Amino acid sequence: xxxxxxxxxxxSIDLKIFSAKWVxxxxxxxxxxxxxxxxxxxxxxNIIPITKxxxxxxxxxxxxxxxxxxxxxxxxxxxxxxTPLQAAKRECIEETGFYSDSEPILLGITRPNPAFLNNxxxxxxxxxxxxxxxQKFDTNEDVEIILKDVSEIENLIKSGVINHSIVxxxxxxxxxxxxxxxxx
Amino acid sequence: xxxxxxxxxxxSIDLKIFSAKWVxxxxxxxxxxxxxxxxxxxxxxNIIPITKxxxxxxxxxxxxxxxxxxxxxxxxxxxxxxTPLQAAKRECIEETGFYSDSEPILLGITRPNPAFLNNxxxxxxxxxxxxxxxQKFDTNEDVEIILKDVSEIENLIKSGVINHSIVxxxxxxxxxxxxxxxxx
Numbered sequence: 001x002x003x004x005x006x007x008x009x010x011x012s013i014d015l016k017i018f019s020a021k022w023v024x025x026x027x028x029x030x031x032x033x034x035x036x037x038x039x040x041x042x043x044x045x046n047i048i049p050i051t052k053x054x055x056x057x058x059x060x061x062x063x064x065x066x067x068x069x070x071x072x073x074x075x076x077x078x079x080x081x082x083t084p085l086q087a088a089k090r091e092c093i094e095e096t097g098f099y100s101d102s103e104p105i106l107l108g109i110t111r112p113n114p115a116f117l118n119n120x121x122x123x124x125x126x127x128x129x130x131x132x133x134x135q136k137f138d139t140n141e142d143v144e145i146i147l148k149d150v151s152e153i154e155n156l157i158k159s160g161v162i163n164h165s166i167v168x169x170x171x172x173x174x175x176x177x178x179x180x181x182x183x184x
Numbered sequence: 185x186x187x188x189x190x191x192x193x194x195x196s197i198d199l200k201i202f203s204a205k206w207v208x209x210x211x212x213x214x215x216x217x218x219x220x221x222x223x224x225x226x227x228x229x230n231i232i233p234i235t236k237x238x239x240x241x242x243x244x245x246x247x248x249x250x251x252x253x254x255x256x257x258x259x260x261x262x263x264x265x266x267t268p269l270q271a272a273k274r275e276c277i278e279e280t281g282f283y284s285d286s287e288p289i290l291l292g293i294t295r296p297n298p299a300f301l302n303n304x305x306x307x308x309x310x311x312x313x314x315x316x317x318x319q320k321f322d323t324n325e326d327v328e329i330i331l332k333d334v335s336e337i338e339n340l341i342k343s344g345v346i347n348h349s350i351v352x353x354x355x356x357x358x359x360x361x362x363x364x365x366x367x368x
Binding site (some may be wrong): 038064163166169 | 218251300302
């Protein structure tokens with residue numbers, strides 16, 4: 001299947017966390033032209049921090065899209081000049097104060113929504129974290145830390161308590177690779 | 185943790201597949217006021233169609249956000265007056281022509297992105313589908329069907345070929361419940 005041909009871009013609309021842009025494209029099958037919205041965003045990271053005694057460090061925070069408090073893993077935008085790994089460590093340290101001398105493991109790279117978002121999300125796993133720093137929030141960020149045993153995560157997912165799409169992606173990669181680490 | 189207080193809304197910006205709206209909110213901790221963007225969208229559905237011989241019906245299509253062709257499961261918007269289940273069956277039939285007399289099973293409900301999207305996605309599983317209809321596309325939709333044995337999906341995920349966040353969510357629910365169906 002062929003890609004569509006990009007014929008032009010409209011003016012960017014600044015929406016703070018990303019910009020929206022109309023793109024004029026041509027269908028390769030029938031040459032029909034249409035405009036589509038694309039949200040241009042920095043890439044994202046998230047990270048599963050896990051302690052030596054197999055507790056996952058979760059963050060509870062208010063989310064503006066759904067106007068509710070959610071239970072998630074740490075995550076955020078990759079800043080200019082940062083690698084995904086550096087961003088993941090930074091977000092974990094800022095949001096939770098948990099840190100480990102071990103290097104986070106890249107679990108997988110996803111597309112948060114290929115239909116209209118242009119970015120990627122890098123999911124990591126960080127073994128043997130422990131509380132080392134004070135939390136340090138971005139403006140407008142308030143985060144409460146909640147520790148859950150790794151065995152409890154499955155029920156939190158099934159019951160819909162953990163329901164953020166890209167948080168679930170990190171846990172999918174975790175489950176698909178779990179045996180590798182149990183034997184390692 | 186408390187919700188923020190909503191003080192007011194800005195004008196809606198129509199972006200065709202959703203509308204963007206600035207929301208003025210007050211942090212309950214420090215009374216600080218800020219504006220946040222919220223994308224208001226209809227709820228979404230997606231569905232894993234599986235044949236009697238354990239093939240998953242996947243769809244290949246061009247995606248405007250990433251300007252690439254992706255491998256996904258059928259899905260789309262819930263139309264006005266539809267239930268999530270009706271929308272999931274309709275999308276599967278339109279995009280693939282595959283259908284089953286059995287009723288799709290609700291796998292789970294997720295939040296595609298609680299930080300800025302207000303909607304939900306309902307993921308379904310549809311057993312014993314078979315090709316019954318011609319594909320019927322929306323304007324600007326071109327879909328190629330690709331059948332993969334259910335055992336191949338894990339490697340398609342690990343290798344990043346299937347990487348759409350909410351498609352991966354459907355497979356996470358599938359894996360978490362797999363044993364139930366094997367014994368059923």
